[in-house]
Amino acid sequence: MNGLNNSVVIGGQALPELAEMLGQAAVSQVFVVVDTNTARHCYPLLEPYLPKHKLVEIPVGEQYKTLATCELVWNELTESSADRFAVVVNLGGGVVTDLGGFCAATYKRGIRFVQVPTTLLAQVDASVGGKTGVDFLGFKNQIGVFQEPAAVFIDPQFLATLDARQLKSGYAEVVKHWLIADAQAFATQRQEGVLVQDWAPIIRSSVATKQQIVEADPLESGLRKMLNFGHTVGHALESYLLLQSGREILHGEAVAAGMVCETWLSAQRGLLSASEQESIETFLFSVFEKVQFVTLETDAIAQFALQDKKNSGSTINCTLLDGIGRAVYDQPVTVAEIAESLRYYHRL
Numbered sequence: 584m585n586g587l588n589n590s591v592v593i594g595g596q597a598l599p600e601l602a603e604m605l606g607q608a609a610v611s612q613v614f615v616v617v618d619t620n621t622a623r624h625c626y627p628l629l630e631p632y633l634p635k636h637k638l639v640e641i642p643v644g645e646q647y648k649t650l651a652t653c654e655l656v657w658n659e660l661t662e663s664s665a666d667r668f669a670v671v672v673n674l675g676g677g678v679v680t681d682l683g684g685f686c687a688a689t690y691k692r693g694i695r696f697v698q699v700p701t702t703l704l705a706q707v708d709a710s711v712g713g714k715t716g717v718d719f720l721g722f723k724n725q726i727g728v729f730q731e732p733a734a735v736f737i738d739p740q741f742l743a744t745l746d747a748r749q750l751k752s753g754y755a756e757v758v759k760h761w762l763i764a765d766a767q768a769f770a771t772q773r774q775e776g777v778l779v780q781d782w783a784p785i786i787r788s789s790v791a792t793k794q795q796i797v798e799a800d801p802l803e804s805g806l807r808k809m810l811n812f813g814h815t816v817g818h819a820l821e822s823y824l825l826l827q828s829g830r831e832i833l834h835g836e837a838v839a840a841g842m843v844c845e846t847w848l849s850a851q852r853g854l855l856s857a858s859e860q861e862s863i864e865t866f867l868f869s870v871f872e873k874v875q876f877v878t879l880e881t882d883a884i885a886q887f888a889l890q891d892k893k894n895s896g897s898t899i900n901c902t903l904l905d906g907i908g909r910a911v912y913d914q915p916v917t918v919a920e921i922a923e924s925l926r927y928y929h930r931l
């Protein structure tokens with residue numbers, strides 16, 4: 584695609600390869616989207632590898648993953664007269680890669696973008712697979728498109744400035760990949776927790792799991808729904824708390840809670856044994872603190888699942904576990920069952 588190809592490069596060679604790619608491709612202008620934190624911590628590491636470019640800085644946080652923030656990016660592209668040979672480099676966590684990807688995919692009906700993820704969450708999940716978008720009316724990723732980046736450049740050195748809470752949030756998606764597709768890794772690697780010294784092997788295996796699933800079903804008509812394990816309940820919880828100032832939680836924290844709830848739903852249906860359920864729960868609670876809500880809120884939280892993208896009509900289709908390392912999708916669940924799973928979580 585105009586000298587850029589759709590690859591994922593992981594390791595110390597990532598930034599030199601990005602430089603090489605941008606040097607070879609027909610590129611009219613380069614725009615680097617950052618947030619305020621990645622401008623400070625990550626841009627100095629990337630800058631030596633970039634040709635002449637313009638920096639586009641967006642505010643930090645999920646609250647800014649909105650159409651209003653997209654306008655900042657589209658304004659900059661328009662005012663700089665960016666043409667279809669311009670390339671957007673998204674340098675940041677999942678908010679930057681989702682939003683920057685969406686802005687590029689829609690500007691003049693689509694210009695090329697590359698992802699340079701700087702959080703563990705974005706390195707193991709968000710930067711790969713072509714889901715881009717923003718939140719809308721409080722619903723997660725309600726507006727977006729599937730558009731693969733021209734390439735993804737993952738350098739674990741960016742993780743050095745990430746705090747423990749953010750590392751754990753990314754780790755939730757690693758655990759999700761184990762639970763849906765890699766029982767062996769869940770059995771052997773979970774002992775290490777987040778005290779991992781070298782993230783590269785974990786990033787490589789998580790990205791490989793995700794790529795394998797995405798390649799089989801890029802537009803999520805079936806199999807890709809496995810990657811949404813923990814997200815029917817997780818997104819409902821994340822969306823509900825996002826709308827309440829001061830109670831926001833991180834995406835991975837919501838997914839971890841969602842995985843406990845959806846593990847319970849799996850066990851309720853006889854898909855998981857009591858001992859499998861217990862080992863998942865015990866592990867998740869050894870890493871993640873309990874998300875705070877009161878029982879009275881569970882019905883309101885569960886209502887958010889009515890907007891889940893996997894739904895058909897009013898049927899909420901959940902992804903459940905059929906044993907550790909195996910996911911089944913399109914499992915109908917009711918709002919009442921989701922609320923019950925949240926009450927179970929609350930009681931633990």
Ligand SMILES: NC(=O)c1ccc[n+]([C@@H]2O[C@H](COP(=O)([O-])OP(=O)(O)OC[C@H]3O[C@@H](n4cnc5c(N)ncnc54)[C@H](O)[C@@H]3O)[C@@H](O)[C@H]2O)c1
Nearest residue numbers: 620624676677678679701702704708709714741744745834
């Ligand atoms: N597209 C997908 O497939 C996909 C997959 C999973 C999650 N997501 C989305 O990703 C988002 C969450 O991503 P996230 O957890 O990366 O959040 P994020 O982008 O908000 O980054 C987390 C925090 O870390 C800061 N930061 C980023 N890199 C840093 C670094 N190297 N050093 C210090 N600080 C740094 C950011 O400024 C922010 O404060 C959610 O919106 C979620 O919906 C998308």
Ligand SMILES: O=C(O)C(=O)C[C@@H](O)[C@H](O)[C@H](O)COP(=O)(O)O
Nearest residue numbers: 708712714723724807810811814892
């Ligand atoms: O790539 C996918 O497919 C996923 O579901 C990965 C999820 O971890 C990610 O949070 C994704 O953004 C959720 O997508 P959505 O379609 O439920 O908004």
Ligand SMILES: [Zn+2]
Nearest residue numbers: 756814834838
């Ligand atoms: Zn996710």
